[in-house]
Amino acid sequence: MRTKTDSKFAFNALFVKLMLSFLGVILLLASFNLFSHIYLSKKVYQEMVRQNELGLQQTALSYENHFRLTQNIILALNQSAKWTANLGLLSHIGENRRYDVVSEVKSDLVTIYSNPFLHIENFILYFKEADYVLEKDGTSRMNDMFSKYYASKEYPPEYWRQQTMDKQYMKILPAADFTETTMNSMRPLGSLLPLVVEVLPYKEVYGIVMLNARELQTAYGDGSSNPFYILDSNGDTLFSTSIDHTPPGAVSGNGSYHKQVGDQYYFYQKGGHTGFTYVRVTPAAAITSGMRQMQLLLAALLTAAVLASILCSLFFSFRLNQPLQRLIAALERKSGAGAGKLSSVKEFAIIGDRMSRILETNQFIQTDLEHKNSLVRQYAYSHKVKNIPLNPNLLDLEDTQAEDQPYAAVLFKLSFKQPSQSPEKDTLMLWQLIQRLFLGNEGDMVAVQPEQNQLLLLLFRCGPQSGILQTLQTLKELLEEEPALYLTIAVSPVYSGETPITDAYGSLSSLLKERRLNKETQIIVEPRASSARSFHVKVTHGEELSNLLLSGNEEAVLGWLDRQLEQLNQKDAAAEDFRAFAAGAVEQAGKTVMKLGLREDVLIQPVLKENFENFYSTGQYRAWLHALVRPILADMRTKSETKDPVLAYVLDYLDKHYGENINLNLVADKLNLSPGYLSTFFKEKQGINFSDYLNNLRIGHAKELLMNLDLRIQEIALQVGYLNVNSFIRMFKRASGLTPGEYRKSHASGTPVSGDGPE
Structure with a gap:
């Protein structure tokens, strides 16, 4: 049976070990x-x-350089004496009427805003005292300039009138949207970033440089749509590409840094020249999108690599493990098949070939060992059942007996209805049939043959008795159509392992005696009550049959035998009771033969046990008993017709004086005959020697006296004519096969004893 550790996917299996090793490398x-x-x-x-x-x-x-460049250009103009002089004239143009200077100043301005890299939309000179402005298109009143031509709600004309430099040379104002309004239309000028400078040495003259903020962003920005801010030193917004975001504030000191606020990254950079803070807002998704794409790519590659590695690991593990699994399957296979071709790998092929040979040899050894183990167990249990001690060199066979396990025993006794031509073969076939029927049951079984016509089955872990009886009922049905034989089956209960097998066998042997007289297979589980138990004792010890025989009335003798058999039948007597009755009748007939001095060959031969063993009906016993007494009665009639007076005297004298110290010489003297003549005469008439007849007569009377338990054996020996008790015991055993004590004990227990020798 395969256990958990034998499983292909057990933790310590080679396949799992290989897979774990590969997976470890893959994991690393x-x-x-x-x-x-x-x-x-x-x-x-x-x-x-x-x-x-x-x-x-x-x-x-770039922004810082641009602001510095713009500042430097204006400083260069301020250092020009002509420029300074012209601005001085223009400051008081209402007084000096020098309008010719306007064109010269305009030409200087053109050189500045005509440079496309400066991104200057206009350069406006604001003469605060004169309240007018000069720009690329000429002069105009300040109010018209900032309410019509460069109008913005953030920078109305009043704002410029109140504008002061506060000791600053250059000041950049927040960007704003400007428009130009004419008679019939209004044109947007875009977002302009005003840069205000003080025109030295005139404190009331300001230069207002309108920088195109969008062009600056296009020129110096990163080209993305991410919000961009320029903050002054106070954190106020000078320029913004988005109206939806306001940066958290400016940075202090020089340098740059970034931080994340919500789903936005804010990058800060402090300008070294202006002190402005430049802020760019980048959505977190913009940064993580690239990372996410890379992560997805790497994850896909990693997943593909891991899956490919696992598949390769499975493939190589299977290729390495498959030959070993085939080898293990061959080792566990119950049949004699070899390992076969394990693999195309040379080393595995060699292992498979060697294992095939080993398995074939092992199968042969295992089969032979199982057969020998079965014989050993039968040998051990046979000795156990018969209570025969094992040879000291074979005491280890005791280990083969599972006496610590519950068991049940079934004893089969085979009887033939008619003589069989091959009884040994028929018996063997029947025993094999019985064992096959029980081999299908769970548990273990041992078969022992204690006698030639008996089979004892020991069933270990057999379950309840009902299952055994069901199998036996099947066997009984199979034997119903068998004309030549029948079985007597004794079934024990399920014993614990503590019950000795010898006790179980003894109980089953007693149950076999419960068989009733018929020719059917009988299953006996427990003894049945019967009133015929002591019937044969009365016949054996009584004198009724003997008296009837002495009368010589054949009709009375046969009628009495028939009545006794009928009474046994009516009392539901066991077959053993019929055999005991027949044995008692034989014993009484033998006494009569001895008493009358009849020929002993008139008794039926051979031994009674062989005659009664296969009797299964009352008619068989009736015919046999009739055949027993008829020769005796016939011999009595013949002898009465030719009775000799000398022989009659001798028989009568011996019958009356057998308890005395008599011998052949004493009787011959009483008849005035020589001992030799009397011995020859007696042998010729009786068919038995004088001494043998006298001993048989004495032993017969001794058997009757032994039924009296108050008499000691020594007293009985003296009463029947034996002065030496040892001689009495020796003669009694030679005549009956038992010592006087054994004979008395057997009759006290109700067991019949034959006077013709040991049974």
């Missing part, structure tokens, strides 16, 4: 790739942040 490589992925993800994140920071640094540097 996958862990390395995972850690590499995490490390690279961090690196990618840092690189993307660094790229955003570098981009913002470049943007901030």
